Amino acid sequence: EIVLTQSPGTLSLSPGERATLSCRASQSVSSSYLAWYQQKPGQAPRLLIYGASSRATGIPDRFSGSGSGTDFTLTISRLEPEDFAVYYCQQYGSSVTFGPGTKVDIK
Amino acid sequence: EVQLVESGGGLVQPGRSLRLSCAASGFTFDDYAMHWVRQAPGKGLEWVSGISWNSGSIGYADSVKGRFTISRDNAKNSLYLQMNSLRAEDTALYYCAKDIRTGGNSFGAFDIWGQGTMVTVSS
Numbered sequence: 001e002i003v004l005t006q007s008p009g010t011l012s013l014s015p016g017e018r019a020t021l022s023c024r025a026s027q028s029v030s031s032s033y034l035a036w037y038q039q040k041p042g043q044a045p046r047l048l049i050y051g052a053s054s055r056a057t058g059i060p061d062r063f064s065g066s067g068s069g070t071d072f073t074l075t076i077s078r079l080e081p082e083d084f085a086v087y088y089c090q091q092y093g094s095s096v097t098f099g100p101g102t103k104v105d106i107k
Numbered sequence: 108e109v110q111l112v113e114s115g116g117g118l119v120q121p122g123r124s125l126r127l128s129c130a131a132s133g134f135t136f137d138d139y140a141m142h143w144v145r146q147a148p149g150k151g152l153e154w155v156s157g158i159s160w161n162s163g164s165i166g167y168a169d170s171v172k173g174r175f176t177i178s179r180d181n182a183k184n185s186l187y188l189q190m191n192s193l194r195a196e197d198t199a200l201y202y203c204a205k206d207i208r209t210g211g212n213s214f215g216a217f218d219i220w221g222q223g224t225m226v227t228v229s230s
Contacts, residue, residue: 050216
């Protein structure tokens, strides 16, 4: 099973700042089959990025994904008030697993 | 409107069974793989099981293998999860999710999610 590790556990930033979230896999993720989700309290997760760098439908371009192999990054270029949430990475190249999440909260 | 609506959750005693359902609408159900994902209270997401468009490929998390069975009825636009031998650690909100890929027998990312149905396993 591919184990995903996300860092940091919590990221405290102000609106307008840049957020950089990391996801590391215990082994290489084939074909960059890596996705990112956003979840707000009381809501279902929302797909942001798939295939490591492709934005899902309707996702603003301040969200971008990069990486390959075992190291992946989600970047939010300028945080909007609605971006404070928990972010999960997921790999679907070998079965399916999720990372433990990174909480982005307001500083 | 694309929609997934889960049902069937509730309070159940350890060792008993429960069957979850997910009704899909607004898209061609039999074109896509489907999944169940759960989230224990205050915890992260855990993939439970997935099934390809034609039921030809099925996968389970190790934590539920041998106890849970996923199935689908394309004529009814419905996904199911039969949960047997339930344990306290199965307590969670169970989400139904649609795969982003069409056809094939491998899984992709999950682009549509329901609101979930709560399962509580307790005596």
